Amino acid sequence: MADKEYTYSEVSEHATKKDCFIVVHDKVYNASSFVDEHPGGEEVLLDVGGQDATEAFEDVGHSDEAREILEGLLVGKLKRMEGDPKPKSYEPTSATGAAADTASMGVGLYALVLIGGVLAFGAYKYLQAQQSQAQ
Ligand code: HEM
Numbered sequence: 001m002a003d004k005e006y007t008y009s010e011v012s013e014h015a016t017k018k019d020c021f022i023v024v025h026d027k028v029y030n031a032s033s034f035v036d037e038h039p040g041g042e043e044v045l046l047d048v049g050g051q052d053a054t055e056a057f058e059d060v061g062h063s064d065e066a067r068e069i070l071e072g073l074l075v076g077k078l079k080r081m082e083g084d085p086k087p088k089s090y091e092p093t094s095a096t097g098a099a100a101d102t103a104s105m106g107v108g109l110y111a112l113v114l115i116g117g118v119l120a121f122g123a124y125k126y127l128q129a130q131q132s133q134a135q
Contacts, residue, residue, distance in 0.1 A: 003077070022045070028078055029075060052087070
């Protein structure tokens with residue numbers, strides 16, 4: 001059964017709660033029995049029912065346990081036809097890119113706080129000096 005090939009249009013016919021196929025990494029899974037049990041809620045699963053859920057699935061960073069459950073739901077492979085939506089391959093590089101961006105922003109913020117601190121200290125010293133002059 002897991003060797004069956006489904007075209008994208010066949011998969012898209014299974015988009016209801018009771019009959020919910022999803023595609024992850026070009027494999028077809030029947031998520032119907034799991035919709036109610038999904039810890040992330042049934043909404044998100046139904047949103048991608050009959051569609052390619054690769055990105056959605058990978059973006060969450062599902063655990064190995066989740067991947068095992070997914071493999072248990074396997075019903076076949078996706079057979080891509082001309083004119084089908086492009087495969088949604090997951091590129092971890094973009095995730096690392098985003099992480100690097102956040103990291104450099106973190107450094108920027110740190111520098112800002114540091115400069116602010118130095119300025120505040122300078123101002124404090126200046127005021128102190130002024131005060132001792134006045135006395
Ligand atoms: C049949 C496919 C799927 C399976 C077997 C599955 C399985 C699981 C499991 C076992 C968890 C618990 C945490 C973990 O072990 O990682 C989980 C959490 C979650 N899943 Fe899925 N999932 C599927 C598809 C999706 C999709 C397509 C989305 C779309 C966004 C999604 C969104 C989430 C979210 C947001 C959580 C976190 C819930 C929380 O921590 O409160 N899942 N999923």
